[in-house]
Amino acid sequence: MxxxxxxxxxxxxxxxxxxxxxxxxxxFGIMRLVNxxxxxxxxxxxxxxxxxxxMTGLSPFIAAAIAIPFMFxxxxxxQKFMLNRVLGDDILPPxxxxxxxxxxxxxxxxxxxxxxxQRLPTGALSTASVEVGGINLGxxxxxxxxxxxxxxxxxxxxFYRTELGRAFRATSDDATTASLxxxxxxxxxxxxxxxxxxxxxxxxxxxGMRANFDPNIGPARLIYAxxxxxxxxxxxxxxxxxxxxIIGVAQTVGAAINPEWQILAxxxxxxxxxxxxxxxxxxxxxx
Amino acid sequence: xxxxxxxxLTAHYGDFQALFGxxxxxxxxxxxxxxxxxxxxxxxxMRSIAGVLINGQESVTLDGxxxxxxxxxxxxxxxxxxxxxxxxxxxxLSVEENLLIGSYGRKTDGHWNLATIYDLFPILKxxxxxxxxxxxxxxxxxxxxxxxxxxxxxxxLCDELSLGLAPVVIRDIYQAVPKIKEAGASIIVVEQDIGQxxxxxxRVYCMMEGRITLSGKPDSLSREAIHDAYxxxxx
Amino acid sequence: MMTDHTIPYxxxxxxxxxRIVGIAALILILFxxxxxxxxSRSLIQDMFFILTMLVLAQFWNLLAGYGGLVSIGQQAFVxxxxxxxxxxxxxxxxDPVPAILLxxxxxxxLAIPTAFFxxxxxxxxxxxxxxxxxxxxxxxxxxxxxxGGGTGTSLPRDATRDLWMTETIETxxxxxxxxxxxxxxxxxxxxxxxxxxxxxxxxxxxxxxLALAAVRDNIEAAKSVGVDxxxxxxxxxxxxxFGTGLTGALIYLQKARISPDAAFSVTDWTAFVLFIVVIGxxxxxxxxxxxxxVFFVLQTLLADYGTWYLxxxxxxxxxxMLFAPKGLWGLISARTGIELFPVRRRxxxxxxxxxxxxxxxx
Numbered sequence: 001m002x003x004x005x006x007x008x009x010x011x012x013x014x015x016x017x018x019x020x021x022x023x024x025x026x027x028f029g030i031m032r033l034v035n036x037x038x039x040x041x042x043x044x045x046x047x048x049x050x051x052x053x054x055m056t057g058l059s060p061f062i063a064a065a066i067a068i069p070f071m072f073x074x075x076x077x078x079q080k081f082m083l084n085r086v087l088g089d090d091i092l093p094p095x096x097x098x099x100x101x102x103x104x105x106x107x108x109x110x111x112x113x114x115x116x117x118q119r120l121p122t123g124a125l126s127t128a129s130v131e132v133g134g135i136n137l138g139x140x141x142x143x144x145x146x147x148x149x150x151x152x153x154x155x156x157x158x159f160y161r162t163e164l165g166r167a168f169r170a171t172s173d174d175a176t177t178a179s180l181x182x183x184x185x186x187x188x189x190x191x192x193x194x195x196x197x198x199x200x201x202x203x204x205x206x207x208g209m210r211a212n213f214d215p216n217i218g219p220a221r222l223i224y225a226x227x228x229x230x231x232x233x234x235x236x237x238x239x240x241x242x243x244x245x246i247i248g249v250a251q252t253v254g255a256a257i258n259p260e261w262q263i264l265a266x267x268x269x270x271x272x273x274x275x276x277x278x279x280x281x282x283x284x285x286x287x
Numbered sequence: 288x289x290x291x292x293x294x295x296l297t298a299h300y301g302d303f304q305a306l307f308g309x310x311x312x313x314x315x316x317x318x319x320x321x322x323x324x325x326x327x328x329x330x331x332x333m334r335s336i337a338g339v340l341i342n343g344q345e346s347v348t349l350d351g352x353x354x355x356x357x358x359x360x361x362x363x364x365x366x367x368x369x370x371x372x373x374x375x376x377x378x379x380l381s382v383e384e385n386l387l388i389g390s391y392g393r394k395t396d397g398h399w400n401l402a403t404i405y406d407l408f409p410i411l412k413x414x415x416x417x418x419x420x421x422x423x424x425x426x427x428x429x430x431x432x433x434x435x436x437x438x439x440x441x442x443x444l445c446d447e448l449s450l451g452l453a454p455v456v457i458r459d460i461y462q463a464v465p466k467i468k469e470a471g472a473s474i475i476v477v478e479q480d481i482g483q484x485x486x487x488x489x490r491v492y493c494m495m496e497g498r499i500t501l502s503g504k505p506d507s508l509s510r511e512a513i514h515d516a517y518x519x520x521x522x
Numbered sequence: 523m524m525t526d527h528t529i530p531y532x533x534x535x536x537x538x539x540x541r542i543v544g545i546a547a548l549i550l551i552l553f554x555x556x557x558x559x560x561x562s563r564s565l566i567q568d569m570f571f572i573l574t575m576l577v578l579a580q581f582w583n584l585l586a587g588y589g590g591l592v593s594i595g596q597q598a599f600v601x602x603x604x605x606x607x608x609x610x611x612x613x614x615x616x617d618p619v620p621a622i623l624l625x626x627x628x629x630x631x632l633a634i635p636t637a638f639f640x641x642x643x644x645x646x647x648x649x650x651x652x653x654x655x656x657x658x659x660x661x662x663x664x665x666x667x668x669x670g671g672g673t674g675t676s677l678p679r680d681a682t683r684d685l686w687m688t689e690t691i692e693t694x695x696x697x698x699x700x701x702x703x704x705x706x707x708x709x710x711x712x713x714x715x716x717x718x719x720x721x722x723x724x725x726x727x728x729x730x731x732l733a734l735a736a737v738r739d740n741i742e743a744a745k746s747v748g749v750d751x752x753x754x755x756x757x758x759x760x761x762x763x764f765g766t767g768l769t770g771a772l773i774y775l776q777k778a779r780i781s782p783d784a785a786f787s788v789t790d791w792t793a794f795v796l797f798i799v800v801i802g803x804x805x806x807x808x809x810x811x812x813x814x815x816v817f818f819v820l821q822t823l824l825a826d827y828g829t830w831y832l833x834x835x836x837x838x839x840x841x842x843m844l845f846a847p848k849g850l851w852g853l854i855s856a857r858t859g860i861e862l863f864p865v866r867r868r869x870x871x872x873x874x875x876x877x878x879x880x881x882x883x884x
Contacts, residue, residue, distance in 0.1 A: 166387065170388050179338075181392055182438070184360050
């Protein structure tokens with residue numbers, strides 16, 4: 001019975017990793033950009049929510065809702081004024097610029113908030129649980145997983161049912177011809193990063209409520225996000241969820257065997273999938 | 288005042304000069320054909336007009352206003368739509384979505400909408416949910432034309448409609464041109480296929496190596512004159 | 523009707539400037555070797571740092587700038603090279619100096635499975651993949667109790683005391699054992715730096731170097747003229763791993779103390795190296811040389827300021843990539859046209875200079 005519990009914990013943890021990964025997947029799908037500062041942006045989001053909670057005394061959920069427009073604007077601006085300049089066939093400039101951004105963010109957070117571990121005040125939610133079919137499930141992990149599913153559903157709706165989504169797909173196919181349709185690729189890209197940062201804020205909310213965070217944990221979140229995206233297959237959002245679940249389950253199972261092996265188990269799972277399915281489980285046909 | 292005009296238009300790709308001072312114009316309601324061999328500069332001219340290539344401000348005018356340095360999306364919003372060379376449909380969009388995206392930047396009421404475009408090209412209605420690129424070359428060309436028409440443009444730029452298509456298919460496609468003209472668009476048709484171009488055009492320009500070498504009404508141009516303007520006169 | 527004889531031609535890369543530079547470089551090397559005779563211990567340590575960072579930068583530049591393989595996981599090889607050296611010294615009692623070579627060898631052995639996994643990914647995902655693998659190696663090494671597990675260990679005293687040439691150095695220069703170790707490490711670093719830069723320059727002047735540049739610029743075109751792109755990528759990756767592992771072992775010989783977090787640090791062995799190459803100018807041999815000097819100056823002036831120093835490095839890196847992507851050397855080279863290590867080939871002789879001028883132009 002313990003194993004079932006472990007696996008379910010892993011699945012729910014996968015929801016958190018899918019939230020980390022969804023923004024990364026979106027941005028890569030539309031403009032082939034991998035933002036190495038993605039993990040640090042999640043951590044920054046957590047600090048922003050913490051700041052709002054401390055200043056206003058509101059619950060983290062409300063603080064996150066307030067933070068969302070700011071994070072959207074940040075993402076929009078970041079893409080429009082900095083990252084759009086480095087988009088192109090050469091992979092080095094975006095890699096190096098976002099790497100530099102990662103370094104700056106981490107150290108700015110260190111300077112602003114010190115290296116102390118922080119946590120968003122979660123109150124009763126952190127220990128609340130419901131019983132489902134004889135198993136105790138934490139409310140917070142359930143909420144996290146549920147949010148991940150909602151985010152992915154929402155993204156798919158945007159992509160496949162709205163005019164903006166059509167513009168995203170068209171621009172991703174062929175930016176020049178898209179401009180002939182009256183689409184401004186620069187703004188579309190900025191929009192995509194803005195939306196990615198909305199998802200980042202939601203991820204930050206659950207990250208901060210679930211466990212302690214400090215300025216240096218960004219890179220590890222980036223790695224989990226990246227692993228989930230690769231396992232799922234580039235361009236598939238549901239694949240990203242599955243990828244997150246695989247990493248999550250690998251980690252909880254590994255931790256159950258030996259707590260020191262938790263993170264390593266996740267990486268090993270990633271390498272195994274990479275070995276068997278180099279393009280991921282649900283790769284996009286067109287790339 | 289001409290609806291659209293270029294004035295001493297030059298264009299470069301890096302160090303390579305593709306257009307050398309091109310002067311041409313399109314009157315309201317006209318259909319103009321631009322013919323020339325591969326590499327003559329026809330597509331470069333179209334891209335310059337459409338804003339894909341940015342040039343000097345005064346080099347292209349629309350209703351007399353300079354648009355030479357405007358971007359493609361801005362020009363499109365003013366009613367200039369392009370059917371690009373090679374169709375350039377969006378693989379991630381279905382046929383219907385490809386049509387719908389055509390009016391993204393300009394939602395103007397007019398003759399053209401999904402229903403009337405499906406009337407013009409009935410086969411597309413059957414294939415509306417297929418991915419855009421899963422169609423035959425001729426059908427893709429129909430989608431590309433329909434996509435451009437969705438914005439109810441005042442000016443339609445058609446770049447090499449016949450490229451890669453069988454003669455039967457080309458005839459079918461070109462049968463749509465008079466109907467488009469009737470609905471009120473002014474058209475520029477760029478072609479290597481002289482026959483079809485001359486049939487639909489009110490006036491013809493011929494280009495060679497980045498310059499206009501001949502212009503006039505189709506009936507008034509002799510075969511020899513066209514041949515020389517197209518291929519270049521022997522010494 | 524074409525005549526069939528071969529017309530003599532030759533390919534040159536040397537220029538008048540580069541010949542002068544060659545002589546100057548020789549003088550510089552002699553100066554560097556003689557340095558311990560009159561320099562303070564701290565200067566020797568600084569020079570050691572500069573030279574080892576330069577070697578790491580040259581190998582990363584070979585990998586990314588010339589090979590087009592952008593890795594952010596080279597710290598795996600620094601760490602494994604260092605740990606291999608420590609392991610063999612502690613467990614087998616080998617003298618640390620020859621053990622350095624083993625560090626390079628073990629790094630190559632690690633590079634084989636690394637490349638196998640990482641080459642399944644492209645572009646930025648390749649980069650992160652190399653980082654994941656480095657993390658795996660770090661985590662696994664932390665489990666190796668014989669070399670101190672997660673907290674690390676030091677080189678045993680008897681190993682450091684009787685290093686290869688230290689007795690000679692102590693007597694000749696009149697210094698104590700620790701300083702003699704520094705001088706030995708420094709000389710090894712000089713040899714490594716000269717061999718690395720010389721080797722890379724030689725490589726670029728051979729046909730393989732040309733093939734490498736072709737693969738970086740346009741892999742399909744390169745393949746179409748018969749370049750075995752896959753083989754090139756493997757070769758570059760393994761060579762870079764060897765050099766990086768060797769350097770890692772040398773660095774930790776000098777430090778004499780190791781821990782997984784230090785030996786596999788992304789900041790020290792990737793972020794700083796990237797900074798050096800990017801600021802100096804990627805894809806050139808001169809670039810990392812300038813880069814390491816700038817980096818050293820900034821480090822000396824600002825390292826006390828911790829986070830602000832790192833933020834400044836990040837900001838400078840971003841600005842250079844946005845506005846001067848070819849780095850400082852790129853700016854200098856563009857203005858003056860100087861190349862200290864010219865690799866562009868010039869053709870002299872051949873059909874054009876040996877034929878009669880045409881009498882009619884068509």
